[in-house]
Amino acid sequence: DTSLAEVNSFSPSMPISPSSMINQYKFEDEPELRDLFITVDDPESHITAIETFITYRVVTKTSRGEFDSSEYEVRRRYQDFLWLKTKLEEAHPTLIIPPLPEKFIMKGMVERFSDEFIETRRKALHKFLNRIADHPTLTFNEDFKIFLTAQAWELSSHKKQGPGLLSRMGQTVRAVASSVRGGVKNRPEMFTEMNDYMETFSQKINVLDKIAHRIYKEEREYFSEMKEYGPIHTLWSASEEDIADSLKGVASCIDKCCKATEKRMAGLSESLLPILHEYVLYSEILMGVLKRRDQIQSELDSKVDALANKKTEKDLFSEEIGKLEDKVECANNALKADWDRWKQNMQCDMRSTFTNVAENNLCYYEE
Amino acid sequence: MEDCLAKKMEITVSEAEKRTGRNAMNIQETYTAYLIETRAVESQSEGQCAPVDSLWRRYSEFELLRNYLSVTYPHIVVPPLPEKRADFVWHKLSADNMDPDFVERRRIGLENFLLRVASHPVLCQDKMFYSFLTQESGWKEMVNETGFQLKADSRLKALNATFRVKNPDKRFTELKHYSDELQSVISHLLRVRARVADRLYGVYKVHGNYGRVFSEWSAIEKEMGDGLQSAGHHMDVYAASIDDILEEEEHYADQLKEYLFYAEALRAVCRKHELMQYDLEMAAQDLTSKKQQCEELATGTVRTFSLKGMTSKLFGQETPEQREAKIKALEEQIQEGEEQLKSKNLEGRDFVKSAWADIERFKEQKNHDLKEALISYAVMQISMCKKGIQVWTNAKECFSKM
Numbered sequence: 090d091t092s093l094a095e096v097n098s099f100s101p102s103m104p105i106s107p108s109s110m111i112n113q114y115k116f117e118d119e120p121e122l123r124d125l126f127i128t129v130d131d132p133e134s135h136i137t138a139i140e141t142f143i144t145y146r147v148v149t150k151t152s153r154g155e156f157d158s159s160e161y162e163v164r165r166r167y168q169d170f171l172w173l174k175t176k177l178e179e180a181h182p183t184l185i186i187p188p189l190p191e192k193f194i195m196k197g198m199v200e201r202f203s204d205e206f207i208e209t210r211r212k213a214l215h216k217f218l219n220r221i222a223d224h225p226t227l228t229f230n231e232d233f234k235i236f237l238t239a240q241a242w243e244l245s246s247h248k249k250q251g252p253g254l255l256s257r258m259g260q261t262v263r264a265v266a267s268s269v270r271g272g273v274k275n276r277p278e279m280f281t282e283m284n285d286y287m288e289t290f291s292q293k294i295n296v297l298d299k300i301a302h303r304i305y306k307e308e309r310e311y312f313s314e315m316k317e318y319g320p321i322h323t324l325w326s327a328s329e330e331d332i333a334d335s336l337k338g339v340a341s342c343i344d345k346c347c348k349a350t351e352k353r354m355a356g357l358s359e360s361l362l363p364i365l366h367e368y369v370l371y372s373e374i375l376m377g378v379l380k381r382r383d384q385i386q387s388e389l390d391s392k393v394d395a396l397a398n399k400k401t402e403k404d405l406f407s408e409e410i411g412k413l414e415d416k417v418e419c420a421n422n423a424l425k426a427d428w429d430r431w432k433q434n435m436q437c438d439m440r441s442t443f444t445n446v447a448e449n450n451l452c453y454y455e456e
Numbered sequence: 457m458e459d460c461l462a463k464k465m466e467i468t469v470s471e472a473e474k475r476t477g478r479n480a481m482n483i484q485e486t487y488t489a490y491l492i493e494t495r496a497v498e499s500q501s502e503g504q505c506a507p508v509d510s511l512w513r514r515y516s517e518f519e520l521l522r523n524y525l526s527v528t529y530p531h532i533v534v535p536p537l538p539e540k541r542a543d544f545v546w547h548k549l550s551a552d553n554m555d556p557d558f559v560e561r562r563r564i565g566l567e568n569f570l571l572r573v574a575s576h577p578v579l580c581q582d583k584m585f586y587s588f589l590t591q592e593s594g595w596k597e598m599v600n601e602t603g604f605q606l607k608a609d610s611r612l613k614a615l616n617a618t619f620r621v622k623n624p625d626k627r628f629t630e631l632k633h634y635s636d637e638l639q640s641v642i643s644h645l646l647r648v649r650a651r652v653a654d655r656l657y658g659v660y661k662v663h664g665n666y667g668r669v670f671s672e673w674s675a676i677e678k679e680m681g682d683g684l685q686s687a688g689h690h691m692d693v694y695a696a697s698i699d700d701i702l703e704e705e706e707h708y709a710d711q712l713k714e715y716l717f718y719a720e721a722l723r724a725v726c727r728k729h730e731l732m733q734y735d736l737e738m739a740a741q742d743l744t745s746k747k748q749q750c751e752e753l754a755t756g757t758v759r760t761f762s763l764k765g766m767t768s769k770l771f772g773q774e775t776p777e778q779r780e781a782k783i784k785a786l787e788e789q790i791q792e793g794e795e796q797l798k799s800k801n802l803e804g805r806d807f808v809k810s811a812w813a814d815i816e817r818f819k820e821q822k823n824h825d826l827k828e829a830l831i832s833y834a835v836m837q838i839s840m841c842k843k844g845i846q847v848w849t850n851a852k853e854c855f856s857k858m
Contacts, residue, residue: 285676289672289673289675289676293669293672293673293676297669300662300665300666300669303662303665304659304663307655307658308659310658311655311656311658314648314652314654314655317648318645318648318652321641321644321645322645324641325641325645328637328641331819331823331827332823332826332827332830335831336830339830339833339834342834342837
């Protein structure tokens with residue numbers, strides 16, 4: 090593949106080899122080297138004549154030179170986050186952009202503006218921005234900087250400059266369409282593997298998500314029955330003399346179990362469920378990324394095919410595309426490595442929550 | 457418990473068998489028969505076991521025995537039988553009387569019943585009970601021949617007495633309240649326990665799904681594969697463990713159920729007392745009114761309204777001879793009545809004394825049994841948690857190796 094060989098001598102400002110990219114990515118391991126700290130908090134609701142919406146406070150602290158100041162505080166609403174994500178996708182079609190919390194919850198479990206919903210969303214938005222900040226390439230994106238620093242009116246005027254809504258939707262749609270038309274011819278094996286992997290993974294993570302929700306639901310029903318169970322023993326103890334104390338003891342233990350179950354449920358809903366959900370979204374994102382990559386590749390292929398003989402600027406163009414492919418490759422690998430590590434930690438957290446509960450269960454009364 | 461049967465004889469209900477036969481209406485039916493084995497306990501046999509006697513009985517015969525005992529010893533809190541039909545089931549348990557698990561639990565309940573009767577100081581000496589254990593044929597007829605059914609108090613009479621009795625022994629009234637409370641609280645508890653068991657079952661079983669997904673997922677992972685696979689295995693173990701746990705809990709539920717049914721036996725004793733007391737009160741009332749009548753006739757004053765008084769006013773006075781005759785008759789009745797009252801009083805007091813003695817014995821037994829049941833329940837829960845800890849610790853290890 091000639092295009093790959095020529096990439097290496099090309100642009101000095103871009104990272105040259107895949108391994109150097111991965112090295113740069115290991116940024117995350119050393120938090121002291123971080124120079125951008127972002128928090129999302131303080132949700133506030135705003136009521137206008139047309140609509141009601143929530144804004145969140147975004148506080149940024151940084152030591153980077155390209156920022157004019159070292160501290161910023163702005164308010165952003167969900168729409169703004171959505172805008173940012175779209176801009177990032179446009180600028181870096183083959184990088185993995187972190188997931189945003191969904192617009193609505195279909196399950197109808199939570200009302201749009203309930204405290205629970207707002208808090209869940211806030212946490213997810215916080216993670217979103219921090220993941221971007223930790224990403225070696227995305228962190229330097231111009232739109233990202235504007236998002237973090239611009240005042241409300243500045244942001245809206247900047248937004249209007251971008252390409253329209255339809256063209257924004259275009260990229261992924263075209264990608265999907267082209268993959269439907271018939272696969273890519275020269276897809277490197279690595280990406281085929283990734284595709285297969287992602288398909289299976291996506292399936293499995295969706296099932297896991299359902300299972301976890303089901304477990305949560307069962308636990309909630311168990312909890313509600315248990316709540317009734319303890320007081321019966323207390324009621325009984327009122328008619329007894331000799332065994333009253335034993336009965337009261339059992340009642341108090343059952344209540345402790347109830348509390349332990351509550352903790353377990355909270356653990357589930359705070360750590361496991363959101364993370365599974367994130368990875369469900371991630372799997373969708375990744376499928377999208379792979380499709381976009383395929384699409385770029387097919388553009389490249391068609392150009393290479395069509396202009397096999399003529400060596401004009403088309404060479405540069407196809408080299409650029411080849412470069413992009415490399416970038417994809419690196420980004421994908423880096424993120425995959427990080428991803429697996431992430432999941433290890435996630436699982437560990439989840440399990441220690443469970444083990445804690447099991448241990449909590451160990452406080453029954455024995456006379 | 458010095459001389460009770462249980463010490464002299466080993467009693468077990470060792471087997472249960474499905475049988476088909478023709479019932480009283482000549483219709484074919486399926487029922488379960490239980491094998492009762494008895495063996496005399498010799499105090500000095502070393503290595504020499506006495507031979508085992510055995511016979512088969514079905515549930516209805518147990519019922520007959522218990523009815524007989526309840527009627528013949530109304531002052532005793534007669535041990536209850538295990539339930540006729542499966543109650544308080546949760547979704548995995550079957551409500552079918554033929555279900556092998558139900559039959560097994562009933563077998564244990566019937567054995568328990570026999571042991572309780574055999575260890576009761578009064579009941580164990582009953583001849584019908586002894587022949588129930590030892591004489592296979594003709595037992596039913598023998599029991600019916602005792603005519604115990606005639607001695608049984610009618611439900612209606614008992615109900616009437618309960619409403620109208622004026623001065624029952626306070627202890628019995630309290631006992632009645634207690635048994636009502638006990639019955640309601642235990643049945644509530646059993647209902648909720650069944651629901652809790654159901655839910656717990658659900659939680660455990662859904663974790664089993666993890667096992668399958670983990671295993672499928674591990675197929676596409678390189679570094680995580682082993683960890684996932686073994687964690688999945690632990691999830692399967694976890695999901696499967698609930699079956700044994702809940703089966704053990706059924707035993708606990710059965711122990712509570714026994715006392716649920718005991719509450720009914722307690723009430724029966726209270727009812728008997730109320731009946732006797734009411735009888736006594738009626739007899740005393742009758743006696744008083746007769747005495748009054750006598751006095752009125754003798755002194756010629758009418759203090760209370762009486763039909764006789766009115767009719768005599770309307771239709772003319774009676775002759776002194778007639779009056780004399782009436783007074784004489786009344787005096788005879790009064791004397792009879794006083795003797796009857798005395799014996800009823802005695803009966804009543806005896807009943808109260810012996811009933812209360814048995815009730816005290818029962819209370820001790822109940823406290824002891826329930827305490828043990830609660831302890832064993834706690835032990836069960838602890839063991840369940842220990843298993844949980846083990847599974848999750850293993851799972852945690854697998855996960856951390858991913």
